[in-house]
Amino acid sequence: MHRGSFSFMASQEAYAKASKRWYVSPLQCDCFWFDLVVNPPQGPGVPEPIKGHFQELKRRVEESLEKRFIYLYGSRKKVRLNARKPLNRGFFRRHVSVNVLVGAEGRRRRVPCDLTPLGIRDPATCRVRATDKLLSVSQDGKQWISTSIHDFLQVCALEDIGLSTDIHYVGLTKNPHTRPLGREHRGYGDMVYGVGSDDNDFFLYVAVFKVMTSAAHPASGLNFLVANAMTNEVPAQPEGQLIEGALIAYFDSEYQDEQGAGERAKLEAQLRRLQREHAIESVVIDFEIEGDSPYYRLGSRARIAAQRHVFRCHLVDDLLAIEPLGEAFDANALFV
Numbered sequence: 001m002h003r004g005s006f007s008f009m010a011s012q013e014a015y016a017k018a019s020k021r022w023y024v025s026p027l028q029c030d031c032f033w034f035d036l037v038v039n040p041p042q043g044p045g046v047p048e049p050i051k052g053h054f055q056e057l058k059r060r061v062e063e064s065l066e067k068r069f070i071y072l073y074g075s076r077k078k079v080r081l082n083a084r085k086p087l088n089r090g091f092f093r094r095h096v097s098v099n100v101l102v103g104a105e106g107r108r109r110r111v112p113c114d115l116t117p118l119g120i121r122d123p124a125t126c127r128v129r130a131t132d133k134l135l136s137v138s139q140d141g142k143q144w145i146s147t148s149i150h151d152f153l154q155v156c157a158l159e160d161i162g163l164s165t166d167i168h169y170v171g172l173t174k175n176p177h178t179r180p181l182g183r184e185h186r187g188y189g190d191m192v193y194g195v196g197s198d199d200n201d202f203f204l205y206v207a208v209f210k211v212m213t214s215a216a217h218p219a220s221g222l223n224f225l226v227a228n229a230m231t232n233e234v235p236a237q238p239e240g241q242l243i244e245g246a247l248i249a250y251f252d253s254e255y256q257d258e259q260g261a262g263e264r265a266k267l268e269a270q271l272r273r274l275q276r277e278h279a280i281e282s283v284v285i286d287f288e289i290e291g292d293s294p295y296y297r298l299g300s301r302a303r304i305a306a307q308r309h310v311f312r313c314h315l316v317d318d319l320l321a322i323e324p325l326g327e328a329f330d331a332n333a334l335f336v
Contacts, residue, residue, distance in 0.1 A: 003066045004232035014222045018215035022228070022283040023334050024243055029207040029289045030057075031296065033150045034073075034188075035133065037181055037204070054177035054206065061208060065229035068240025069173050070247065071180040072205040073187050074165040074298065075195045077103050081149050086130035089123060096123045098135070098152065102161065104199040112158040118145045150201070154293055164297040164305035165203060167251045168195065172244040176206045190255040203295070209243055213280070214334055233278055242270050246285055246313040249322050252302035267313070268320045275315065282314035286331055 009015045032050055061067050082099035088110060089096055097110045118137050120126045129136040129144070136146040147155070169187030173179045181204070183189070192202060213233070215224040228234055234242075245267035248256055256263070274280035288308035289296040299305030303324075310325040 002064065003229050003236065006226060006230040007232050009224075009226065009231045010233045014217045014220045015215060015224055016279075018217035018222070018224060018279065020213050020215040020278065020280045021334060022280055023212045023214060023286065023331060024209050024246075024283060025212075025286045025331075026289060027208045027210045029205055029296070031154075031293075032204045032206075033148055034202040034204055036148060038183055051177045051181065054181075057206075057208075058174075058176060065227070066236050067208055067229065068236055068244075069176040069180075070207045070209060070240065070243055071171050071173060071176065072167050072207070072247075072298075073169040073171075073191050074167045074203045074205060075191060075200040076165045076203060076295075077163050078197075078199055078201050079149055079153070079161075079163070080106075080132040081130050081135055082108070083130045083132050086135055087123075087128055098157070100149065100153075100161070101132075102163075109161055111153070111161055113152075113156040114158055115156060117155045118147065119143075150203075150295070154295055160294045163294060164299050165295065166195075166305075167298055167300045168253045168255045170244060170247045170251060170253070170256070172240050180204055180206060187255065194255060211239055211243075215279075234274070234280075238270065242267065242274075242283065243285065245270065246283060246311075246322075247287070249313070249320065250285070250303065250309065250311055251298075251300040253300055264320055268315065268318075271313070271315050271320065272318070282312055284310065284312050284325070284331075284334060286310045286329070 030053070037050060080101045082101055085099055087096055088099055096113055096115060098113045100109050100111060101107065102109055115123055115126065115137060120137055120139055122139065125139070127138045127141050133149055134146055135149065135152050136144045138144040168191040171180065171187060179185065211228040213224065213226055213228050213231070228239060245263050248263050249267060286308070292307065297305050297307050298309065303309065306327055308327045310327065310329040312323040312325060314321055314323070
């Protein structure tokens with residue numbers, strides 16, 4: 001199945017003249033600690049595992065329903081391992097906690113964890129090596145598995161330590177393996193120099209979104225629910241630009257203030273075109289990643305940190321309106 005496989009629908013009168021709404025949600029979203037990009041354990045340069053992951057993702061996307069990639073730069077309170085004593089084992093040595101230091105002040109926290117995702121069957125006999133950023137474990141002392149502190153907390157932590165990510169930049173790219181990973185990117189530089197690295201770690205999020213079109217044509221009694229990628233009613237580039245512009249307006253980062261007015265004007269023009277040419281009246285973006293990882297608890301200067309951000313992007317009196325819909329919003333209401 002390829003983009004535009006159902007392109008014939010766009011020329012059918014019942015569909016073309018139907019009043020439409022878009023529902024936008026992530027197909028997937030990957031989170032990487034930027035320290036592994038700019039200071040990889042294996043030496044300088046873009047680490048091949050991360051670059052290779054995005055190259056493969058791009059290949060798969062381009063071979064099916066071609067899309068653009070939305071990327072976000074964010075910061076979280078710094079977390080490091082207590083390298084002197086990375087793990088704390090309970091009285092019976094079955095219950096394990098990881099010892100971490102939070103923030104510039106190195107506030108001590110003990111986080112219960114499960115080592116089985118790392119192949120550890122018996123925490124009592126496993127071997128451990130640690131730096132402040134990397135933890136390596138082995139059951140037999142021969143085969144070792146190494147993970148960064150942030151990957152470890154995402155995979156193995158049994159408790160949330162109460163941190164969230166502040167979003168500072170939203171961008172669009174066709175090449176997730178190059179542009180977002182470059183330190184020369186202005187968005188990355190503004191974030192690092194503006195926020196500061198003494199108290200913070202920096203993260204890259206790369207997301208692929210699906211766009212569903214809900215349409216109703218009362219005269220014929222027909223209702224439609226179809227992916228925009230299938231009809232290609234709106235091609236991949238303008239589809240991605242609209243999602244990018246809506247997220248920029250929603251998170252309203254101080255580091256995109258300079259381009260903010262221009263982006264809002266561009267988004268307004270896109271919404272007018274959607275309304276005029278395709279009868280698309282509004283766009284609802286539902287940004288929630290499956291699972292409950294606190295690394296996807298996102299916020300900004302304009303938005304309280306939450307696992308789910310739902311908002312409507314539309315025109316009111318021909319001007320852009322961003323309308324938060326709340327975490328309890330029922331998306332099924334859009335398709336009734």
